[in-house]
Amino acid sequence: MTSMSMVGAASGAGAGMNKRARVVPGGGGGGGLLGNPNDEVGLLGTRLQGLVGAGPGHAIGGVVGRPGQLGGAGVGAAGGRRQPGAAGPERHEPRVPGRRRCRCRQPSGSWRLRRPYGHPQAGQNIIVVRGLSSQMNCDRLFNVLVLYGNVSRVKFLTTKEGFALVEMCDSGSAQQALQHLNGQRVLGSIVRVSLSDQDNVKRNTKDFTLPDGTLAEKSYDSLKFNRFMTPESAAKNQASLGKIGPVLYFWGCPDGSDEETVRDALKEAGAPAPVEVAMQTEKCTTGWITFETPQDAYRPICLANHSIVGESARLKLTYAVNKKDGSGSRPSNAK
Numbered sequence: 001m002t003s004m005s006m007v008g009a010a011s012g013a014g015a016g017m018n019k020r021a022r023v024v025p026g027g028g029g030g031g032g033l034l035g036n037p038n039d040e041v042g043l044l045g046t047r048l049q050g051l052v053g054a055g056p057g058h059a060i061g062g063v064v065g066r067p068g069q070l071g072g073a074g075v076g077a078a079g080g081r082r083q084p085g086a087a088g089p090e091r092h093e094p095r096v097p098g099r100r101r102c103r104c105r106q107p108s109g110s111w112r113l114r115r116p117y118g119h120p121q122a123g124q125n126i127i128v129v130r131g132l133s134s135q136m137n138c139d140r141l142f143n144v145l146v147l148y149g150n151v152s153r154v155k156f157l158t159t160k161e162g163f164a165l166v167e168m169c170d171s172g173s174a175q176q177a178l179q180h181l182n183g184q185r186v187l188g189s190i191v192r193v194s195l196s197d198q199d200n201v202k203r204n205t206k207d208f209t210l211p212d213g214t215l216a217e218k219s220y221d222s223l224k225f226n227r228f229m230t231p232e233s234a235a236k237n238q239a240s241l242g243k244i245g246p247v248l249y250f251w252g253c254p255d256g257s258d259e260e261t262v263r264d265a266l267k268e269a270g271a272p273a274p275v276e277v278a279m280q281t282e283k284c285t286t287g288w289i290t291f292e293t294p295q296d297a298y299r300p301i302c303l304a305n306h307s308i309v310g311e312s313a314r315l316k317l318t319y320a321v322n323k324k325d326g327s328g329s330r331p332s333n334a335k
Helices: 138-145 172-182 231-238 259-269 293-303
Strands: 128-132 151-156 162-167 192-195 217-219 246-253 276-279 287-290 307-309 313-317
Touching: 128 172, 138 151, 138 162, 138 172, 138 217, 138 293, 162 172, 162 293, 172 192, 246 293, 259 287, 259 293, 259 307, 293 313
Parallel strands: none
Antiparallel strands: 128 162, 128 192, 151 162, 151 217, 246 287, 246 313, 276 287, 307 313
16 A cells, blocks of 8 residues: 555544645545644645544545545545545534534434434525415514424515525424425415525525514524424424324413413414313413314414413414324313
């Protein structure tokens, strides 16, 4: 094996902090920030921000690598991949040049959902929502989308009626919104959802407003209402996906709330009156709300989700799931 293709454990663990290595076109993978000044590395880019391989011929491309440049066999445009059978650390997700990182707090540990949550990918976490009602605004669209994943930014296009771009925090959230929201009737309009090939949702240069006077663009990065931020909360919300029905589960009411507290909150938000409100616990902070039809239940989610109850409490709504049979109904023993 030639010296041009060798970046082994000894050179890979070098202590050359932030020192530049000698560039050998077409050489082995690795080098850069963790390598010694005399390491031989592939042509990874001007800043040499690659990760060092743990054995001879182990190639992990640099973050700054360009298409057509090689840092060892199998290294691509925006970061390399491990050689088959080679030892060494797993590669990190590459940063896509020019894209804004979602600032949402991401789940910790090795927990994963379909496509891993918390790992944005260009063109996979931006969705296009069409056919929106004239009653829709950023907060109301967020109230619906939060049932399917974590939302980073919502932007209505003032030049296209009923058209919005939404940056979800990860590709898993975007896929779930596509699967469960596409084709649903929301506020009287059939909503169409598709994936966008854009890398991010560009911010408006000035504040545009919608017909109801609210902003046409809002960020939800730091909002605590995103529901898939931990494995525990994500598991609870995963259970209600696809369970569209006439019964909603609510929580977040202040202690001592009663049926009238919930009814008043729905009425103030413009939601239809429910058929029944049943409290779950003695504190009366959680329970079930039953409506005539599933469509009647969709309106409160859009209009009343996260509305203020009492002094500062927030009413949170989702579709009810009966843990015994998995149906979208409340337990028969609810009072």
